[in-house]
Amino acid sequence: MDWDKLRIFHAVADAGSLTHAGDKLNLSQSAVSRQIRGLEESLNATLFHRHARGLILTEQGELLFDATSAMSRRLDTASARIRDSEEEVFGELRVTTTTGFGTLWLAPRLPKLYEQYPDLKVDLMLEERVLDLPMREADVAIRMKEPSQADLIRKKLMMIRMCLYATPDYLADHAQPTEIEDIADHRLICQSTNSDQVGAGRNLVQHLMTYDIRSLLKVNNYFGVLQGVLNNLGIGVLPDYVTQDFPDLVQVLPDLESADVPVFLAYPEELRHSKRVSAFKDFVQEEIISYRRQLRENRKAD
Incomplete structure (x- = not known):
């Protein structure tokens, strides 16, 4: 099976549009359409229902999209592990948390993280929606409740009120x-x-x-x-x-x-050995320890 055609199929299925997929892949709509037709002919199956509002996967298309999604996740994981140096921390780290915690607590502390790891590229996604870590929507999450998704490593950071x-x-x-x-x-x-x-x-x-x-x-x-x-x-x-x-x-x-509201840090099991994830986790835990220490000192002063 042609890997290029599968890559293009995955982009079209993800975007639901030939035009949007072409923009993402830097290909013309006609080029994307030809690749999809070629893939359908090679499989002798219709992969999309076409209508005025866009494209919808057929049953056969759903099966193929499940397979390409799994391939994409595995490739992302492999890429992350390859990019992780044995001694250095660099590359992109996608972190998701709530708007409040991200703006009021995490973002003001990131200069310390960059001082330690100047080649790190943090993509901070602040939203209340819980992103799907096993589906690689993010690498690390800090949430105000224990994550319910499977195959996650989770660490309780602190309690807030x-x-x-x-x-x-x-x-x-x-x-x-x-x-x-x-x-x-x-x-x-x-x-x-x-x-x-x-x-x-x-x-x-x-x-x-x-x-x-x-x-x-x-x-x-x-x-x-x-x-x-x-x-x-x-x-x-x-x-x-x-x-x-x-x-x-x-x-x-x-x-x-x-x-009390528990604060949890979580990341996929497959990123257990990621040096970027470990560096971020250690950084957050150190900041939490500092926060707790200051809180105890303030209470004693009062």
């Missing part, structure tokens, strides 16, 4: 709440309960909403919530790890916190 925070300036201009009922007299900054977020954070916001909040600012990620808090707009619901980089924030109603 959602708490209420405000700036000293805001609290100087407004009466600081001493009871939960007082929250009704303040502007609450939070994620919408309809947005993707951890259940513990959603539950805390839903509980606060029962107190007839006077004014509200809803943002679809914690980075936006933090910006609202730092600009003295009100009291925000934020993960407690923000206090490491923003120590001046004041926790409001300290007894009011969400349930």
Whole structure:
């Protein structure tokens, strides 16, 4: 079977369009179409249903796409292992995590990682959608719950909680709440309960909403919530790890916190020996140890 034709078939099946596949492969639509026709003729099978909105795989096409997908994953794994030097860490590492954790905790710490490994190329994918690691949508994931996908190596990093925070300036201009009922007299900054977020954070916001909040600012990620808090707009619901980089924030109603949220790092079993993955995992764990140490010191000081 012609490997070039299989490669082109896989791109067309993945894109659902001859034009989009051609753009990805730097081939004309007619050239892609000829290769697909040639493959269908060699197999004596129709691989796509063609209609005005694009292409849909036939049953035979689905079988072939499953095979080419498995081949693609194995080739990606082989390439990753080949690129991993015995003594050096370099090349691309695709990391996925939530927008909040990625912007507020991980990204500010990446300079330390690049200082250690200047030839590393991190592709940081920040979204609430859980990417499929076994299907190689990413190499490493940091998620706010234990991954359920099979064939993953997972490591519990820490526990976090959602708490209420405000700036000293805001609290100087407004009466600081001493009871939960007082929250009704303040502007609450939070994620919408309809947005993707951890259940513990959603539950805390839903509980606060029962107190007839006077004014509200809803943002679809914690980075936006933090910006609202730092600009003295009100009291925000934020993960407690923000206090490491923003120590001046004041926790409001300290007894009011969400349930614990576990933070997990995970990666496919097949990348167990990847030096890029090991370097990133060690870096994150060292930063977590530093975070915990600082948290203990702050609690002792209080």
